Amino acid sequence: MKNVIFLTLLCCILAHTAHSQTQPDSVLPVRGFCIGAPSPAGLNEFVKFIDQELAPRKVNTLILRVDYDYKYQSHPELSDANGLSKADIKKLVAACRKNHIRLIPQFNLLGHQSWAGQVFALLTKYPQFDETPWVKMPEKYEWPNPDGLYCKSYCPLAPGLHKVVFEVIDELCDVFETTAFHAGMDEVFYIGEEKCPRCGGRDKAELYAGEVSTLRNHLAEKGRQLWIWGDRLLDGKTTGLGMWEASMNNTSRAVDLVPKDVMICDWHYDRPEKTPVYFAIKGLNVITCPWRKPEFARQQVKDMIAFRNTATPEMKGRYQGMMQTVWSNAESFMDEYYGRKTPKDTLESASRCFRVMYNDIDVAISGN
Template sequence: MAQTQVDKLDSTLPVRGLAIAAPMQQDLDLFIKFIDKELASGHFNLLILRVDWNYAYESHPELKDPNPLTKQDVKRIVATCRKHGIRLAPQINLLGHQSWAETTYALLREYPEFDETPHVDTKNYTPWPNPDGLYCKSYCPLHPGVHKIVFALVDELMDVFETDLFHAGMDEVFYIGDDKCPRCSGHDKAELYAGEITKIQNHLTLKDRRLMIWGDRLIDGKTTGIGAWEASMNNTHRAIDLIPKEVFICDWHYERPDQTAVYFAMKGFDVATCPWRKPEIAMEQLDDMLRFRKHSTPAMTSHFQGIISTVWSDAGRFLKSYYDPALSTQTVSDALTVKRLIEAYKSMEAGTFSLP
């Protein structure tokens, strides 16, 4: 593709991303092929990889999963992405998502003193809603020892991925400022949430790195009617006025094309809209993003960065769905959404894409 064509596509939609779990070792070869043959030819230019504990950390080896990706594995991903001009953003879920159902993840398993709600036992998990209000555990943002551990992991991961972008998750934080926490009880939840984001961004700034987060906790779920999942009902939304403007917002909406990207842009943040498993919603969100960029002031246009498609199955299962026609033709699927976006980006590059 000629450089002028690349520049034109980047000008039209600067960010064309995919957020997906980092592959397991047994799926690495196929994942490399997917980057090389699908994402590159489909004009994706950003890959967010949820690594969490799937890496052989040297700084804290006690936190690695069994059979994690090695440094050599990561370097294969880095080389493939660099070849195609695809930026990388590794992710570790910080603050929330420290457990899932009955499973407590590595950080709180190895350092239970960091738990915001130690009185809630994940072994007693029952489907949501449950008496403990348990969806996912959080670490306590005011614990004096937690950031020494997590920042060592963040630094190590960013060094091995050779990147200046880090995604901290920060979505669906239901446990924050718990009444029984000896440190957080009585604190303003918005200030706690903003304080954690600011602390992470300030750490990254020391090496000229940038933070990306999911945007749901910064939206008022009651006023907007969006509710407790894609927005906040526990008063963290006011943090939007307390966090650094360099934070990049990944604004996810999966059931409706809610246009909250405008809200984030008006607050001065760069933002990308993030679809999931409904291709028709993703196409509406792409149309919206292109329209926002076309019909806004230059100051606002620069904040509307693009689209980041999300995949919430593991990478191996996604790849099977992507390459198996019997699976990938489902009316609702992660794979079909990615394929539709690839088609759209190719038509944009060719100059044949038009808004309805």
């Protein structure tokens, strides 16, 4: 009889343990981490970081900002000289597969085709794709400036553009063995410019939504999902969010025009905004993305869990979870994370935000 009771208790414990292991998905389906790709020299330490830091925290989604840091076979002219090789990527794929982490590459599309005084390879090698070829890069970049230059954009209506873009997307998705692709598409200040012979005078919201749909449709042909940042779908004036975390150039109406299966990564770094509710009401799946302010991240975790717990069945599944963002490459972050470099602000840093956010997520999961 004692043996029966013992076995019954053991079965209950094992069943509870198994249930607990599946519980995180019911609390926060996406537990993400977004960072710039490591260099080949930093690859092995980053794989170790995946094993020893991401996996124990039950991170299940890793977005790697690759851009030009890969040795493309389809378009070698776009590759950085120190880019990752196919073999390097396969090491990352293996590490993520072992740890049950969904690995998603990012290549910035539409906007972010330059930074400060540097034009990136897509517009350098294909200047005919430039939305604003009359805007020249200054010797010394300053913001604000007379040209309104933050980052260059490509023209979404440029002939031949999508042949190049699609080949890059397909190659990245194939080598990453992924079912999703992150196209960036944030902070697009140049779109539908009057002097552009192709898209000048067109509705900026329709142009933006058209490019989202074009990318989404291409990915969907191979069963892949499009992820983007959400700022261009928010009205910066009505909300008071301004020109960075939202749009002041009339792209916000695109929120009603984009396909509903696009994943929205909703970033807010200066206030824990409640905009996930807006995206969910619009029928879009949404992830909240903090960066460097731990106290805001804590509130955002509470909010996302509350949204899920109090939502109607129709809305609950649209609140997908949380993703820590890191706006440096992997080596710089790991130098800070492992104490080899002290951040400018020790209380507000991506490494501290990451630790605090995932500690709160762990507490929330443990309590369910």
